[in-house]
Amino acid sequence: MRSGWSRDGCWRRCGTGSCSRSPKPTLKVEEFNNRPFAPPREGSRRSLFEAIERSKLKALPAEPFVIGQWLTARVNIDYHIAVDGHFYSVPYRLVQQRVDVFLTATVVAVFHRGERVASHPRSAAKAHHSTLCEHMPPAHQAIAKRTPDRLRADATALGPAIGAYVERLLGAREHPEQGVRACLGVLRLAGAYGKARLELACERALAAGVASSRYVERLLKADRLRPFLDGGAEQGLGAHANLRGPAYYN
Numbered sequence: 001m002r003s004g005w006s007r008d009g010c011w012r013r014c015g016t017g018s019c020s021r022s023p024k025p026t027l028k029v030e031e032f033n034n035r036p037f038a039p040p041r042e043g044s045r046r047s048l049f050e051a052i053e054r055s056k057l058k059a060l061p062a063e064p065f066v067i068g069q070w071l072t073a074r075v076n077i078d079y080h081i082a083v084d085g086h087f088y089s090v091p092y093r094l095v096q097q098r099v100d101v102f103l104t105a106t107v108v109a110v111f112h113r114g115e116r117v118a119s120h121p122r123s124a125a126k127a128h129h130s131t132l133c134e135h136m137p138p139a140h141q142a143i144a145k146r147t148p149d150r151l152r153a154d155a156t157a158l159g160p161a162i163g164a165y166v167e168r169l170l171g172a173r174e175h176p177e178q179g180v181r182a183c184l185g186v187l188r189l190a191g192a193y194g195k196a197r198l199e200l201a202c203e204r205a206l207a208a209g210v211a212s213s214r215y216v217e218r219l220l221k222a223d224r225l226r227p228f229l230d231g232g233a234e235q236g237l238g239a240h241a242n243l244r245g246p247a248y249y250n
Contacts, residue, residue, distance in 0.1 A: 068104040075099060079135055083108055085126040089135040090118045143184065151183045158190055159199035165206055165216070172211040185213035193220045200229035 033046040043051075073081040075094045080087040083101055090099060090110050100111040103122070110118040120130045133144055148170050156163030166183045173179040190198045201219040208215075223229045 066104050068102050071101040071103055073099055073101050073110075079137075080129060080131070081110065086123045087127075087129045088118065088120045089129070089131040091135050092137045092140075143180065146180055146184060148180065148183075151180065151187070154187060155183070158187070158195045159202070161199050161202040161206060162186070162190075162195070165202040168206070168211050169213070182211075182213045186216055189213075189217060189220060193224070197223060197229060204229065 033049075034044050036042075036044050071083065073083065075081055075090055075097055076087075077095055078087075079092040079095055080089050081099065081101065083103060088108050088110070090112075094112055094117065097112065099117070102109040102111065106122055108120045108122050109116055118132070118135065120132075123130055133141055136144060151166055151170070152163065155166035166186060169182045169186065170179040186198075186202070189201075193201075197220060198216070201216045201223070204219055205212075205216050219229065
């Protein structure tokens with residue numbers, strides 16, 4: 001068996017044609033680096049490092065290197081891009097333009113002409129959306145800020161029937177947020193037809209058991225052509241000469 005110091009300063013024990021490091025190798029790095037060069041060279045590895053290389057060293061990056069994949073995508077009309085089956089928002093001004101996407105295991109970063117314009121946590125949910133409010137056009141931002149509680153308060157302030165109908169619209173959806181657009185459709189009718197007529201139309205819609213903003217709008221359009229809402233909600237056909245009644249069959 002042969003043994004000795006290897007070039008990397010570790011003790012090697014060699015025998016039967018194979019080499020293995022000792023379980024607890026003794027490092028002799030400092031001794032090796034400080035050992036003078038053979039003549040005619042002057043100095044040592046340490047002296048050359050201090051004189052030439054140390055000043056060239058740079059600090060390590062603040063963030064670790066990330067392995068990712070570059071893609072290109074076109075921004076859809078709804079200011080989202082499709083990446084791996086999920087939809088991520090970008091600023092609405094980039095609609096119909098091409099963007100570069102840097103995709104990692106955890107982040108989706110979007111660049112336009114070399115400038116990062118959006119960044120989202122990566123999502124594995126297919127056919128779902130990740131949307132930032134600041135990416136929306138002003139009209140969409142206004143809708144996003146109208147929470148269900150705010151809509152309830154605004155509707156009740158206009159009238160009790162309007163408040164009750166907005167509550168019905170919110171309750172008709174699996175999630176209240178999904179009924180926001182329908183509620184806004186009802187509330188805007190107060191500007192076109194007045195809150196008094198809207199209150200009457202909502203009373204009719206409540207009595208009919210309907211949950212649709214378009215139904216209320218149709219009532220108001222018909223009432224404008226031929227007023228009928230002042231008569232209150234219909235309570236059946238009422239008395240009529242052609243109705244036989246139960247006594248007819250006795």
